[in-house]
Amino acid sequence: ETGVTQSPTHLIKTRGQQVTLRCSSQSGHNTVSWYQQALGQGPQFIFQYYREEENGRGNFPPRFSGLQFPNYSSELNVNALELDDSALYLCASSLREGAPLEAFFGQGTRLTVV
Amino acid sequence: KQEVTQIPAALSVPEGENLVLNCSFTDSAIYNLQWFRQDPGKGLTSLLLIQSSQREQTSGRLNASLDKSSGRSTLYIAASQPGDSATYLCAVVARNNDMRFGAGTRLTVKP
Numbered sequence: 001e002t003g004v005t006q007s008p009t010h011l012i013k014t015r016g017q018q019v020t021l022r023c024s025s026q027s028g029h030n031t032v033s034w035y036q037q038a039l040g041q042g043p044q045f046i047f048q049y050y051r052e053e054e055n056g057r058g059n060f061p062p063r064f065s066g067l068q069f070p071n072y073s074s075e076l077n078v079n080a081l082e083l084d085d086s087a088l089y090l091c092a093s094s095l096r097e098g099a100p101l102e103a104f105f106g107q108g109t110r111l112t113v114v
Numbered sequence: 115k116q117e118v119t120q121i122p123a124a125l126s127v128p129e130g131e132n133l134v135l136n137c138s139f140t141d142s143a144i145y146n147l148q149w150f151r152q153d154p155g156k157g158l159t160s161l162l163l164i165q166s167s168q169r170e171q172t173s174g175r176l177n178a179s180l181d182k183s184s185g186r187s188t189l190y191i192a193a194s195q196p197g198d199s200a201t202y203l204c205a206v207v208a209r210n211n212d213m214r215f216g217a218g219t220r221l222t223v224k225p
Contacts, residue, residue: 006157031211042118042203042215043158056212090157096211103148103205103213105158 003027004093006106013081013113021076021109023091031055032074033103034066035090043090049074050096078111086113116141118206120216127194128224135189135219137204142182149178149189150203152218158203162189194223 003026013019025032031050035043045058049068063079072093078085088110092103117140127133137147146165150158162171162178164187170179177190187204201218208214 004157033211033213035215040217042120042217043205044215045213048211050211056210088155092158092213094211102146102160102163103207104160105150107157108155110155 004106025093029093
C-alpha cells in the first residue's frame with residue numbers, strides 16, 4: 001500500500017461528456033503528477049502540481065485541466081471526451097523539497113469512453 | 115526531448131533463471147531513475163530508486179545499476195519466480211521532476 005488513493009477505480013462515459021478524477025496524495029507529499037497510460041504503452045505525463053500550482057505540462061490539449069487543493073489532494077478534469085481518451089489514468093505523489101524524490105503511484109482509474 | 119527505451123519488449127523464462135532488463139535514455143541530465151512493476155490493469159509499484167550520483171541499488175533479489183554517462187540502466191532479477199510475472203517500467207526524472215517512462219518489458223516466468 002502506497003497511501004495514494006484514486007477514485008473512482010472504473011468509469012464509463014459517453015463521447016462529449018466531462019469527467020473528474022480524484023487523487024489523495026500520500027501523507028507529507030506536496031507534489032502530484034498525473035499520467036495517461038494507453039494499453040501496452042508506458043505512462044505519458046499530463047501535468048504536475050506542486051504546492052497548488054501547475055508545475056509542468058506534457059503534450060496534452062487544454063481540455064485536460066487540473067487542480068491541487070491545500071491538503072495536496074488533486075483532481076484531473078477532462079472536457080469534451082473523445083474515444084481516444086479511453087485509458088488508465090495514474091496519479092503519483094512525491095515530496096519535493098528542492099529536488100524530486102521517490103514517486104508513489106495510486107492504483108489508477110480506468111476510463112472508458114463510448 | 116528525453117526518450118526512454120526498454121529492451122526487450124517481452125521476455126519469457128523458466129522459473130529459477132536469472133535475467134536482465136534493459137533501459138536506455140537519450141538525455142543524461144537526469145536527477146534519478148526509478149524502476150516500477152505493474153500488474154495487469156493495476157497501478158505502479160516502486161521497486162528501486164537510483165539517484166544520479168549512485169551506481170546501483172539492491173532490494174532482495176533485485177539489483178538495479180545506472181550508467182548515466184552512457185544513458186543506460188539495467189534491472190537484474192535473481193532466481194526468478196512465477197510471482198515476478200508482470201510488466202517492468204523504468205522512468206527517468208529530471209531536476210524539474212519531469213518523469214518520462216519507457217514502454218516497459220512484459221515478463222513471464224513459467225513454473
